[in-house]
Amino acid sequence: MRQTSAVSETIARVAALVSRHLPAVPEAMAGRVRFEQLASIQRLTPVMMVANIVNAQLVFLAGLGGPHRLTLLVWAGVVTAYAVLGLYGWLSARRRKSAKNTVSARGARRVAMQTGLLGALWGVLPYVALRDAGTQMSMLIVALTAGMIGTGSFALLTLPMAALAYTTPLVVGSLLVLLTSHDPILLALAGLLIFCYLVVGLSCLSHAKVFVDRLVAGDELERQKQVVSLLLSDFEEGSSDWLWEVDATGALTYVSERMAEAAGVSRDDLLGRVVGGLDARMAEAPEGLASTLAGLLADQKAFRDVVVSVTVGGEIHWWALTAKPIHDLDGVFAGFRGVGADVTQARKDQERITRLAHYDVLTGLPNRLSFLQALGGAWDGKGQTSGCAVLCLDLDHFKGVNDSLGHPIGDALLVEAAGRLRACVGEAGIVTRLGGDEFAVVVQGDLEPSALGALAQAIVDALALPYALNDHHVSIGASVGIAVAPADADDADTLLKNADLALYRAKGDGRGAYRFFEATMDVWAQERRALEIDLRSALRNDELKLFFQPLIGAKGHEITGFEALLRWQHPRRGLVGPDDFIECAEQWGLICKIGEWVLHEACRQAAAWPAPLKVAVNLSPNQFAAGDLVDQVRTALRESGLEPSRLELEITEGLLLRDTAGTLDQLRALKDLGVRIAMDDFGTGYSSLAYLWRFPFDKIKIDRTFVAEMSGNPAIADILRTITLLGRTLNLEVTAEGVETAEQASILEDMRCDHFQGYLFGRPMPIADIPGYLLENMAQQLRRGPTGDDVAQAAVS
Known part of the structure; x- marks a missing residue:
């Protein structure tokens, strides 16, 4: 042991x-x-x-x-x-x-x-x-x-x-x-x-x-082989990529199951087939590589992310291939080994993204980016151009339709307008949507003024035709501005700017027209810009003033109230009338602030008048669209102490296009406050008998154009007689505007019109002139020898 x-x-x-x-x-x-x-x-x-x-x-x-x-x-x-x-x-x-x-x-x-x-x-x-x-x-x-x-x-x-x-x-x-x-x-x-x-x-x-x-x-x-095998297995099972291998002749020697699925055939059918036999065509390749797949394999060089198109089941698919050459022990080329992926969906997504970047989603027209590219393409690298023209246009009164009938109707209107515009321009130019209701056309063919003018007029006429949109009948218009290069500009940016100036002028001249660019438009635009700057500061500088035009009773010619009219006491221009700045204020988004000031100031001034004199205030459709009009009226009445029955709010027939629940609710809420509602300029817009019972009106005002022509036109006189009869039938007061002669007053009185307004009875006056006007009116009535009722009424006034 x-x-x-x-x-x-x-x-x-x-x-x-x-x-x-x-x-x-x-x-x-x-x-x-x-x-x-x-x-x-x-x-x-x-x-x-x-x-x-x-x-x-x-x-x-x-x-x-x-x-x-x-x-x-x-x-x-x-x-x-x-x-x-x-x-x-x-x-x-x-x-x-x-x-x-x-x-x-x-x-x-x-x-x-x-x-x-x-x-x-x-x-x-x-x-x-x-x-x-x-x-x-x-x-x-x-x-x-x-x-x-x-x-x-x-x-x-x-x-x-x-x-x-x-x-x-x-x-x-x-x-x-x-x-x-x-x-x-x-x-x-x-x-x-x-x-x-x-x-x-x-x-x-x-x-x-x-x-x-x-x-x-x-x-x-062996362990590494197992790891690699496991990784490859996980790769093929969990990845969208697949493995492939070809020999020196280009024949497939290895095909993963995922590649067979991508090709739509079995693995056995793919093995041994030459890559060229897959009907694969080069779609994208990095710079410096061969232009064909066979040439790429023949180069015996590594490549990455080469995109080829392949027909699978009758549809075009795209594959992204990456591979490197393999060699045997003697260094002899033995083929390629690499990975691939079906990038069809990614390519479609990229094409969709590219289209979204260059085309408007709503109308399908090229967008602003495409417009700028098309416009820039008219100039070469040296800044020279053979000529092109730009037609800028927008839809007149589109905002009113969009705000009143809602965005779905507004979008449908844009689509319909885009279709008309495309059909009208045809092959003559490229139609684009710049945004909102703004469109542009790039023309590089016939640049003769007559041809461009004819095209612009055709656009105006086509877009002015009525639209039938989801049971709504809408009428709008279009204004067009035209600029031509190289006559009007030496570069694309200036050409677009000048076309915008021409459009601005077309809108300023009354809309529904076209204008060619002129050098003086730049000065005009600068003046408009200066006017905007001055108007923005007018409220802060207390430059806005109210004038008042009297409203006269038809029977005894007694004063029943005044209509508040806005004036602008400009430090350099003097007294500026509303026709020169109200429309601009609406375009520049200032009308709501101005309207709120007018409402408060009119109520404050009227509170000092003897009862029951009323004050009439015009409202802009934009004030209804803002949504806080009822609160503004309530505040103005409370702060001024004016009785609600003495405030009369006038709306235009343009607001009636905005036949929305919101507009009707606001009108009813105003009536609940006790104020009176009047329809101004009756008969000039889109008047309909339905409006007179659907909306809670107290008065209708006949536009001055009818009064001016009724003496020499029996048809107009009959229309006025019908309107006054309609007012009595619906228990609505009728006021005639623009009464300037005693003959007009006599005719309207015979028609049993309730109130007169016009130069015959008084021009718009500052607040300081009202007491004198009231005394003078009372003296006139006394000189006429009024009846007891008239005397009593005058004493009250």
Whole structure:
């Protein structure tokens, strides 16, 4: 037991010493390395055991004539028996064929002990055979020992501790005998034996290192292959990309399942097909690459994100391909390997984004960006142009339709107008929508003024035709401004600016017309800009004033109230009438603030008049659209102390186009406050009998144009007579505007008109003139000798 323990301890020390000269093995694969080492030894075990049996028999036969034949017989029998046991163990291991592929360190040490024991059996041979042996026998023993060292080392090469455990006893036993023989030949053989041992030992360690490195590298390579395989599998399962590979002829040698799905065929149908046979055509390629897919493959250069179009199921699909060339061990081109992806949806999305960037979503017309590109294309790199024209236009009264009937109707109107505009222009130019109700046309063909004027007039006429939109009948118009290059501008920006100026002038001249750009328009536009700046400061500087025109009762010509009329006391222009700035105030978004000031100021002034004199205030449709008109009226009445029944609010028929629930609700809310509602300029717009009962009116006002022409036109007189009769029937008061002669007053009085307003009875006057006017009116009535009722009424006034 002690000897066994000593041998084990010695082997463990030898193993530790040897392990320090071997490469480090990861702990996770140490058992597998030992398994491979022992498997390599096991393959040569039969050869080694047979060699031991044969050599043991040779030694015994050689020593039959010597003095140690009995000892050699016993030794040969023990060696042969041990070798037979080794063969038996080898056969048993072959039959078991365990599924385990690892060996513990203890199992490796056990093998080393077994080989060490065999080596010890051969190590005692010199003691047995070399004592009193002749030179020939000694040389034979040494030769056999050297042979067994070589054979054992070769068989145990992969496990250094087993090889050393086997060869070391052989060498030690032989050297002890040879070095003590004092025979020069045997001493020389001892030196040769030492040299052989060292060479074998170093070779064993070196080979074992190579063996272990190869196993570790192989295991790492296998692990990497598994990782790569797993990544590729995950890539193909979870990614939209797919893998492909072609040989040097362009034939597909590998196709992933996802690529087959993208191509709409099976993998077997794709394998072996030449890429050119897929009907793939280059759609996009980075600069410098071949223009065809076949040429791209023939160049044998790596490429990335090359887009090709492929017909799949009768539809065009786009693939993005990336690949690099592969070469064999001799550096010969072997094909391409790469990835691909179906980018059809991404390409469609990009095309949609591009279209959204260049086309208006609502009308389908090119947008402002496309307009600027088309306009810029009329100039070359040197800033020269062969000529082009720009027609800028917008829809007159579109905002009123959009605000009153709602955005869906407004959008439908824009679509219909765009269609008419496109049909009207045809191939003569490019129609674009700049935004809102603004459109533009770029013309690069016939630039003759007559042709451009005819085109502009056709546009105005086409857009002025009535529109039928979801049971609504709408009429609008259009104004057009025209600028021509190079006559009107040297660059695109100036040309657009001048076309805008011409449009601005067309709108300022009454809308529904077209104007060519003129140099004086720039000055006019600057004046308009200066007017806007002045008007914005007019409220802050207290430059707005109210004038009042009297309203006269038709029977006794008594004063029933005044209409508040706005004037602008400009510091340089003097007194400016409303016709010169009210429309501009609406365009510039100032009318709501101005209207609120007028409402408060009129109520404040009227509160100081004797009751029951009323004050009439005109309202803008924009004040209704703002949504806070009712609160403004309520506040104005509260702050001024004016009785609500003395406030009369006048609206135009244009507001009636805004037949929305919001407008009707506001009118009813105003009536609930106790104020009176009057329809101004009745008969000039879109009058309808339905308006007179759907809206809570108290009065209708006949426009001055009817009064001015009724004397010489019996038809108009009949219309006025009908209107007054309608007013009496619907219990509405009727006021005639623009009464300038006594004849007109007499006719209107016969028609039983309720109130007069006009220069015959008084012009608009400042607030300071009202007391004098009231006294003068009272004196006139007294001079006429009024009745008792008239006197009473005058006294009240």
